[in-house]
């Protein structure tokens with residue numbers, strides 16, 4: 099395999115095929131890939147360790163010529179891990195061709211017969227998109243939220259994140275690139291991703307590893323545009339909301355408590371308000387220096403699920419999610435991103451996404467709940483969180 103510098107061109111517009119797109123792009127930088135040199139699928143509680151072992155063995159066999167030597171050059175796998183131990187399928191895909199861009203420098207990596215400049219088929223858009231209930235319709239979701247709040251008021255746990263799903267059915271097979279392009283246009287501050295049909299734009303970074311440095315962007319606590327309320331007023335209300343700050347604190351603590359044993363230094367900056375077109379979040383940035391050389395996947399194993407998508411305490415929250423949602427989250431809310439041959443990479447949390455399969459997309463959105471949460475408000479919040487993918491599918 100070989101990595102060499104290239105010039106010019108946006109990343110997403112290079113993707114040649116309507117399906118099987120591989121992408122991790124934020125504001126024009128990141129990685130896209132196509133073709134499949136290798137794939138590893140795994141499920142169960144040891145999925146991270148098994149994926150890590152497979153990737154080490156795979157890269158050890160490669161004959162690599164890397165003219166750049168930056169994170170994301172050389173061998174790369176796109177990764178998307180299941181939320182739950184069971185059921186759920188996690189996947190690593192090694193593309194035949196990867197095109198990357200970082201700090202204005204671009205490169206291409208090819209494995210074997212990968213075609214560097216394939217013919218790019220025209221991007222197509224659906225004429226109609228209709229919606230139908232998923233496995234957990236809104237009415238059942240509201241009931242699940244009510245029950246979770248009752249359990250928290252009874253002192254069973256402090257925080258849990260419950261999600262629901264929605265089906266979108268288009269008149270023709272959904273072009274993954276159409277959805278990616280729509281998300282990238284409206285959400286440049288998010289990481290736009292596609293791995294094995296899971297497509298989304300996440301504002302939340304579980305962990306990025308660059309050599310000995312790690313960083314994370316923790317989100318929890320949300321508001322969304324209300325008629326007649328200005329953005330600044332919304333942001334002030336979010337920052338001073340005790341309920342949202344509690345939700346946020348649980349998420350930061352879950353990340354920091356699990357990451358600190360792996361680090362020699364760590365700092366937390368926040369919360370501040372991250373404004374997106376559909377919602378605003380409380381956001382904290384965490385930076386650490388690693389002790390030793392744990393791979394990104396093994397760090398992801400330790401951190402997942404943070405209280406931004408699981409809850410506090412973690413084990414009780416995961417059990418309650420399973421009991422009250424009664425649906426398979428699949429890879430929604432699991433780590434998604436890329437890893438390279440040095441153990442560097444970026445794992446986001448797979449939020450604001452849909453699992454796309456032919457004409458159908460299964461959308462997901464969840465809300466962090468604490469004892470003071472109100473079911474109707476949480477239903478509205480979940481609706482706001484589904485808007486990015488709905489609008490990208492519909493092309494609005």
Ligand SMILES: C=C(O[C@H]1C=CC=C(C(=O)O)[C@@H]1O)C(=O)O
Nearest residue numbers: 317318319320406463464465466
């Ligand atoms: C679980 C989701 O969002 C999480 C991330 C940011 C804010 C959240 C919240 O305020 O509830 C959630 O914890 C989702 O988008 O499906």
